[in-house]
Amino acid sequence: MASFGKKAVVAMHVVAMAMCVMIALTQVQTVSARSTSVFSASVNHLRHGQHHDGVHPHLRTHSRKLSSLVQTPPLLVPYHSGPILSSDSEIPIYIIWYGEFSAAQRATVTDFFASFAHEADGGGEPSVRGWWKATGAYRDGSGAAVSAAVELKGEAVDDYSKGKTLSKEDVQCLVEGALASGAFPADAGAVYFVLTAEDVNVGTFCMNTCGSHHFIAPKGVTQHKQLPFAWVGNPGTKCAGRCAWPFAKPQYGPQTEPLVAPSGDVGLDGMLINIAAVLAGAATNPFGNAFFQGDASAPLEAATACAGTYGDGAFPGFPGALLVDPASGASYNAVGLNGRQFLLPALYDPTTLSCRVAYSPAIDLVVMDEGGSSSSRVDSQFVARQLGSAFVLLHEAALELGWLSFVQRSRALESWIARGGRSLHKMGLR
Template sequence: MKMNDHKQQLFVCIRSICFHVFIWLLVCSNLSSAVLVPEAPLILDYHNGPVLSASPIKVFLLFYGSFSNSEKSAIRAFLASTSAPAASKNSPSVSKWWSITRGYVDSSGNGVAQQIALQRERTDNKYSLGKQLTKSNLTSLVLRSLKFFPTDPNAVYLVLTDKHVYVEGFCQDFCGQHFYTYPSVKTQGKALPYAWVGNSETQCPGFCAWPYAKPLYGPPAPPLVSPNGVGVDGLIITLAKVLAGAATNPFGNGYYQGDATVALEAAGACASSYGPGSYPGYPGDLLKDSKTEASYNVQGIQSYKFLVPWIWNPATLSCAGQP
């Protein structure tokens, strides 16, 4: 090999080393900048519409399908816990979690009501519209329920479907949603907020009952022990989310970010956040029952324990589980 060849190889080697050093310095510089520049806070814009401020927020509940007594009891207990005092000053509770919604104030200065009251309930265990429901079927169920429930635009008409029922978009796009009816003769000319949540136990627990089931997407992780049963606890997680959304954005012109049809709302803006240190695939640091090993983040009435998604706090512009 000639001397010139050695010099050329040495030059190529030095150039390669310099290039990689430059790239390393550039990466370090970007990382440093990312640390030094604070991330912009999340903002849910207010669109000048009302919130559910009349107290209590009345709930008219329709169980569609077959629900066990224990499932019904857990759901009733969760609703009652939203306005029940905490067991102790330092214990995380459903009512403290719900109190974050007080900061969602409308243009008249009214905040979200701090009491939720289950007024009446009915059960349709004969699947009167079948086990394959469209979104229009959900509206029909609400309108039909007005034969038994009063018409109240400050209430939430809640439809819960059992594990045998498939609703359009369920397990693919969402686990529950809230809507509102258009004014009509059946609604006495009023727009009525309503919501639907499904039990995902046999259809997609990894999607709608995570972290109490192995995740449907992403790296596998061992499921946590649920305090009340995988199906009903997954339902309650989504119920908490849609209730917060219905209270702060009942008619699509309240608090949300982004496109109104796929809006980020009070709890949806904090997706997968259930405790400190949460990140996608990890719910955060949760409490654990010493006897049952069940994981939870809030306590309710009658020693019930639940997992609820964190809510965006307008006072701090960040997600939180307790004020």
């Protein structure tokens, strides 16, 4: 069967599935985060989460065009002329472990940083190294890109020297102390991380931040260099719903079932998501004047511009299509050293003005034709296009027919188009 014919058949099957899904939404409020949808096809690694409930903001009885539904402007994270962490070598990483961390927790974090130099073994699985390649699209005024490599260069342990309640200034003092003692060298191209244990409070941790990055102004202890530093806290017992989602039930919104954390430690795996996000922000906006959107004191950066997005089709309450380990049930989108699995945030791509995920699945479809069955691999974005079209048509029909309960539950459609898929808008659904 010709490629066009196969896609036509696939489209019909996907539309049929979309009809079933939307009709089901009129009967139930949520869809299990681990349910599997079958549409005359074998769909690998496609996960479904709960949908938002709510009253549709524009209840109208007349027909509307798709363009009236999709109003999302292109996502922009502009360049403000400042330096990025660019060099021909790696970005050095130095870690201060503040408080009590188990050997297993420390090994998970150090394996993450070691994975930047490691390609996943076999099967073409997505890698940490591949995820970081997205930062190569960030270039400064001279055309230099963010460093392609990251390497852990040093570690230090601090046994609560400043107590269990820290300010941002305390975090900076910890870094300066490590520099003054000679534990770490002063390197303007490095990122100095302070990682705090789950019994430590830092500033507005759990209220409006899970981690942050800053810089130390030039002074004697920095050898008169401006140095980037960062902090990330373990949210395990404090605010896993805020800082370790989707491995914990969200603090606000629909109470979707949490995914299984790859390491088995919800707080630590949430911490890794935030370490990755803060690292990307520090590399692309180390001194607050490079790549960011909005107020420089509270910017949206490479990862935070794509907050909550981990896979294709993400929308609020649903992280997107992810890989699932058949043995442990853990969800992940990147593989690193020693086969370690990680869930890493999407990164904004300034060349496409969209969020780039670590893992974008191809979907195995078995399409029947007159000669028997044949297998075809279709990119997940093709399926997303067909689903988006089907959802919009059904949504319009519901409005026209006055199915108010249907319309109320189809709030998920607006969220999906406006957020999870920015990809739909990008692909021409407008």
